[in-house]
Amino acid sequence: MKKILLLFSICLISMLGYAQTNEDGKESVYIDYFSRPGSINNILAEALRNKIIEGIQEMNRVVLIDVDSNEALKTEARRRQEASAMGDVVARSEAMTTLGAKYLIQGNITSMQGIKKTDSKGKPYYKGSVSYTLKIVDPSNGTLKGTQAFSHEGLTGSIGDTPEEAIIKTLDYAKISMDDFVNENFKIQGTIVQVESTKKDKAQTVYVDLGTKRGIQKGQKFTVYIEMDIAGELSLKEIGRLNVKEVLSGTRSLCSVSKGGEEIMRATKEERKLIIISRKDTFLSL
Template identity: 25%
Template sequence: MALCLVFGLETWAQDERNARVVVGMNNLTYTVKKTKTLEKVLDVLLTGEVSKDQSKYQDAVRAAILKGISQSHRMSAIDGQLSAQEAALPGARYVDATVSTLSTTSKTETEYIDKEKKKTRTKTYYKALIGITMQFKSAKTDEILASPTFNVTETDLSWIETEDGAMLKALDRLSYYVNRYCNRWLPLRANVLEGARDKKDKQKEVYIDLGSAEGAYKGLHMGVYTVKTVAGKEAKKQIGKLKIEEVQGDDISLCKVQSGGRDIKSALDNGDTLVIETTD
């Protein structure tokens, strides 16, 4: 589960479309939660599960965050302070993270090896829990840009036979949540060039001006929007969805229309400008 609380998304002019943004990761802090012995005993009695602090994985959490940022469409992560030159780049920002939860939960189950002989064995299974809050700030102004919170909970993962295995699964899920957030915050943007294949009154395929040079790949999903200016502001309306079928060059891809074929064809026939944004 990922809960993303945004306190104000930054708007900034960019000279180059889909330019990558550099992010320096500064501090990661973790305060161990103190649980009273009686509370621990009650938890075991009620659930049969035992919780254990895993502060030794703090560096692994940091690496998972960096991985999630670096693998996003438009962000490049640096572990540590940005240089003066990096901080001066358009959109440069830094991020701090606070770890609120970093633990494993274990349960022991008894299972039959041989029911006829009533032979049994006990096995222990594990799940890992991670909770973090990140705070992105502008490298130029120190303004808070966003404060997303991510939680990997018991409902996100299945039980694993080893403690390390459970933590690795949770760290992978954390990277996924961070990556998805960054991609939605700074999506890839492009335009529909022209229609490719249509059938009756529905558009089936279109060409877009996004290719390998900007990170396009087969299977990438996008929303299609009409855009108009209202009181000097850009207003957009989603009319359909696309998926890249084939990347055909540095700046061109063929896309399959997944929904909104009728509206997309009508807009193209009318000569309307259609823009796209990635949704993955």
């Protein structure tokens, strides 16, 4: 026990200088092991976790670190499995903070099953159904930053000849779902630096100070705000919306104005700071 604790302490001390954000301004986020009922196959649970990791990494929004890749955290995880250390959440949070984690993603898998169906010819098949919840925790104080429940079934439940095959196929939707999860919980803030084109006193395209270094991709959507002083307190007022048309460099992107072109043009002429904040993509949004 003492040897394990000593090893863990040495590993922590060696990483005391690890920053919570890297040079590109991306936050360091650890993804923990997922909890699950004993009835759920461990291989399928790990397959879901891996799909979620893939989906978050493809967004290139945060520096995602798997706790399984860190020897100090693996040692600490084994320590927590001992009866005397079960439920030692404080130690876990302290470890994450020391290692430089801005946030910790925790997962709880509630259901993974292949539901038996029969086609019009009487042939049996299975439809996948997967449900889980992701939580984002600030390890420095244990506060919850956000939580989101996911359920992939029905139209998003893929079919297979076996329950396992149906579940595995359904996991691709977990990867896809991470786009909105990241946009909702790890927002990017920047500014409009220049209006590129106009039409009848309305901004049509603008340049923003965000690019590949912050994980910006074509199609990313932003809300545009101006600062308002209300009774001595600063607040943000929405005046428009943007869609990324082209990512030009690490710190520049060209965006089309989908809403509020006149207001954006007016604010530009008044030399007001135009703040942009990322938002999740929806079929109904501009």
